[in-house]
Amino acid sequence: MKCSKFLSELNDFLDGSLDSSLKAELEEHLTWCHNCHVVCNTTKKTIEIYRENQVYELPDTLRVKLQTAIITKCKSSKSKD
Ligand SMILES: [Zn+2]
Structure with a gap:
């Protein structure tokens, strides 16, 4: 599975x-x-915080930020091989 x-x-x-x-x-x-x-851990914590505030959905802006950060990281670590 890819990131x-x-x-x-x-x-x-x-x-x-x-x-x-x-x-x-x-x-x-x-x-x-x-x-x-x-x-995963960061998102889980974020969701827990939002749940406490009776808001369940992770904001799209945060999700996109996390995804962009992780994909960039994965790409840069792969290029070192
Ligand atoms: Zn991954």
Whole structure:
């Protein structure tokens, strides 16, 4: 699974609405991809904060920011190989 795919499924993953096979793929990605692990944790915390305020949806602007940051990071780390 690519980081871009992971990030596109992240909201549903955290929401618990993914089917089990896809969920397993995302969990597998998290075991080796530190960047996505960080984004996942950050997003989870953000969602928890919003839930406390009775707002569930992660703002698009924040999601796009996270996605852009992670994809840039992944690309730059790959180019070092
Ligand atoms: Zn990743």
